[in-house]
Amino acid sequence: NAGVMQNPRHLVRRRGQEARLRCSPMKGHSHVYWYRQLPEEGLKFMVYLQKENIIDESGMPKERFSAEFPKEGPSILRIQQVVRGDSAAYFCASSPDSTSGNTIYFGEGSWLTVV
Amino acid sequence: AQSVTQLDSQVPVFEEAPVELRCNYSSSVSVYLFWYVQYPNQGLQLLLKYLSGSTLVESINGFEAEFNKSQTSFHLRKPSVHISDTAEYFCAVSDRSGYSTLTFGKGTMLLVSP
Numbered sequence: 001n002a003g004v005m006q007n008p009r010h011l012v013r014r015r016g017q018e019a020r021l022r023c024s025p026m027k028g029h030s031h032v033y034w035y036r037q038l039p040e041e042g043l044k045f046m047v048y049l050q051k052e053n054i055i056d057e058s059g060m061p062k063e064r065f066s067a068e069f070p071k072e073g074p075s076i077l078r079i080q081q082v083v084r085g086d087s088a089a090y091f092c093a094s095s096p097d098s099t100s101g102n103t104i105y106f107g108e109g110s111w112l113t114v115v
Numbered sequence: 116a117q118s119v120t121q122l123d124s125q126v127p128v129f130e131e132a133p134v135e136l137r138c139n140y141s142s143s144v145s146v147y148l149f150w151y152v153q154y155p156n157q158g159l160q161l162l163l164k165y166l167s168g169s170t171l172v173e174s175i176n177g178f179e180a181e182f183n184k185s186q187t188s189f190h191l192r193k194p195s196v197h198i199s200d201t202a203e204y205f206c207a208v209s210d211r212s213g214y215s216t217l218t219f220g221k222g223t224m225l226l227v228s229p
Contacts (some may be wrong), residue, residue, distance in 0.1 A: 005159070013164045033217075035219075040221075041221060042221040043159070044219075045217065048214060048216050056214060056216060078163075099215060100212065100213055100214060101209065106158035106159075106160070107158050
């Protein structure tokens with residue numbers, strides 16, 4: 001009965017490289033959320049996806065960041081041409097549907113370090 | 116739009132002492148309220164949530180929180196803390212009529228010492 005699975009747990013990238021973070025939701029969940037946690041900050045919402053659809057991307061930076069949740073396979077958060085300011089913990093979460101009040105289950109996070 | 120304020124970034128307490136972690140929110144719409152806990156280098160786990168009904172909600176490990184609509188607060192309390200309660204605690208809200216996306220406060224680090 002696996003929870004939300006994220007990989008890699010830790011990722012080091014040089015400035016200008018690409019980072020790809022993967023997230024497999026809990027079994028039976030078709031809704032995925034990505035949050036970013038910067039040092040000394042709380043979690044900031046980035047994007048909310050359903051299979052093959054982006055529902056809300058109001059928290060995504062306009063450039064270099066993209067997310068997808070294909071029909072098959074995990075959700076991917078992609079950061080192109082990373083900069084030092086992208087260093088953060090990225091958390092994926094999932095829920096069975098979009099009903100507000102549902103418990104959202106979080107993965108253990110992917111820590112991105114840009115050097 | 117909603118916002119969540121956790122006034123204390125750190126709360127140090129001794130083991131077996133009571134603790135209260137404060138949370139206030141601001142919203143133009145009705146919200147649901149949550150407390151999540153994050154242990155070092157781990158993801159967030161739901162501690163408790165308020166959806167409706169009794170304004171006092173409890174978790175299985177002795178925490179409780181009370182929804183106060185007039186003060187727009189959802190403070191978290193525990194009468195006697197353990198060393199193992201040392202963690203970061205996040206208060207969050209979601210729009211009742213919207214999606215299940217959460218707006219978080221900045222977190223309060225609870226430091227329990229012997």
